[in-house]
Amino acid sequence: MKSACLAMLFAFLALLGAGCPHERKTLVEETLDPSYVTAKQRLREGSPDKAIVLFEKVIHKRPTAPESQLELGAIFLHHKKDPIRAIYHLQQYLEQKPDSREAPMVEDMILSAKRLYASQLPGNPFRKALDQAELLDTIDRLEKENRRLASDNNTLKGQLAILSATQTPQPTQPTQTVAPAVQPRVQPARVAAQTPSPATQPSQPSPPAAARSYTVEKGDTLYRISMRFYGRPDKIQAIFEANRSVLKDINDLKPGQVINLPQ
Numbered sequence: 105m106k107s108a109c110l111a112m113l114f115a116f117l118a119l120l121g122a123g124c125p126h127e128r129k130t131l132v133e134e135t136l137d138p139s140y141v142t143a144k145q146r147l148r149e150g151s152p153d154k155a156i157v158l159f160e161k162v163i164h165k166r167p168t169a170p171e172s173q174l175e176l177g178a179i180f181l182h183h184k185k186d187p188i189r190a191i192y193h194l195q196q197y198l199e200q201k202p203d204s205r206e207a208p209m210v211e212d213m214i215l216s217a218k219r220l221y222a223s224q225l226p227g228n229p230f231r232k233a234l235d236q237a238e239l240l241d242t243i244d245r246l247e248k249e250n251r252r253l254a255s256d257n258n259t260l261k262g263q264l265a266i267l268s269a270t271q272t273p274q275p276t277q278p279t280q281t282v283a284p285a286v287q288p289r290v291q292p293a294r295v296a297a298q299t300p301s302p303a304t305q306p307s308q309p310s311p312p313a314a315a316r317s318y319t320v321e322k323g324d325t326l327y328r329i330s331m332r333f334y335g336r337p338d339k340i341q342a343i344f345e346a347n348r349s350v351l352k353d354i355n356d357l358k359p360g361q362v363i364n365l366p367q
Contacts, residue, residue, distance in 0.1 A: 134166065134170075135171055137166075139158045139159075139161045139162045140158070140159070140162050140171070140172060142158050143155040143159045143162070144175075147175070147179070152183040152184065155175070155179060156179060159172040159175050159176050159179075160172075163176075170196075170201045170204075173194070173197040173200065174194070174206070174210065176193040177191075177192075177194035180193065181194075181213060181220070185220065187217040187218065187220040190213070190220075191214055191218070191221075194213055194214050195214065197210055256331065256332070259332070260331075260332050263332070316333075316364070316365040316367075317363070317364055318333070318362070318363055318364075319361070319362050320357050320358060320359055320361040320363060321359060322359045324357055324359075325355075325357065326340045326343055326354050326357065327340060329343060329365070333365055340354060341354075342366050343363065343365065343366065345366075346363075346364045346365070346366045347363045347364055351363070
């Protein structure tokens with residue numbers, strides 16, 4: 105009787121342990137994982153070794169954990185000065201999130217790790233090669249920036265040409281020579297009475313200049329818009345102040361938005 109009861113108890117516990125397969129495989133978002141949250145806390149407390157253990161725990165229990173890979177890469181590069189392990193984890197991040205916004209930064213971190221590895225070799229035999237590679241990378245970035253500026257310049261020239269073509273010149277009116285009218289001679293006292301003094305003449309307020317509107321295109325920034333319409337970058341803040349009702353900050357531009365361009 106006792107053995108039968110134990111067998112039924114074990115069977116019941118096995119059913120409870122099995123549960124629903126879908127529920128067992130459900131994982132919370134990586135950055136909400138308790139181990140990830142605690143690892144970030146340990147890192148802020150200045151305990152990178154404890155953070156490493158917790159980040160590795162996240163990686164081992166998840167099919168992909170790009171954020172933990174990135175954190176480990178940064179720790180091994182900046183805290184542990186271990187370029188080999190840093191490169192491994194950073195490359196894992198790029199494999200899992202190749203099109204992320206942080207991908208260019210991660211590529212720079214990998215390059216820094218390679219430089220660190222070369223500098224740790226006896227005699228630093230690859231120093232000149234690394235300096236040359238860095239110089240070539242700088243030249244490549246400058247060439248890309250020059251091409252982008254040239255493209256913006258061509259776009260601006262095209263817009264100026266369109267504006268010039270759409271502005272029709274106003275016909276000049278022939279001037280008419282009018283003979284001066286003969287004014288009757290008036291006594292000085294009456295002239296003073298008829299002519300109001302400048303102080304008493306009401307000043308007419310000048311009408312405010314109308315603001316232009318512009319529809320934001322893909323790739324636009326306040327810097328590009330300022331350069332395109334004003335020819336200088338110091339109008340960024342003025343454009344932002346004129347559009348506070350639609351812009352949360354200077355980077356809150358979205359294609360299709362209509363913004364005002366102050367005079």
